[in-house]
Amino acid sequence: MSEEQGGPVLDSTLAEWFTAREETTRHLQSATPPVDTAWVQRLADLLATERSWQDQYTELIAVGRRDGRFPPSNR
Incomplete structure (x- = not known):
């Protein structure tokens, strides 16, 4: 969602999050x-x-x- 649509801009945050998760995975595999x-x-x-x-x-x-309210999970 873009700022023009009035929503949050998450691209850079998501990129950092994915990078951190990849680093964590690499570290756990070699630690x-x-x-x-x-x-x-x-x-x-x-x-x-x-969280x-x-x-x-x-x-x-x-x-x-x-x-x-947040919808219930379908799982």
Whole structure:
């Protein structure tokens, strides 16, 4: 969705998110315990950001529904 349509612009945020997830995957595939502290902090930051995005998306989707609630999963 573009700014002209009145929605959030997510392209750069999504690109950073995908990059961080790819880095995490690479690190997990090559890491041996113990995992370094800096990487653990980056993962914690990524997870906190991901949770924040989930909360924001839930709110955005609920705005478009008559009952103002996030729809139930079909899975």
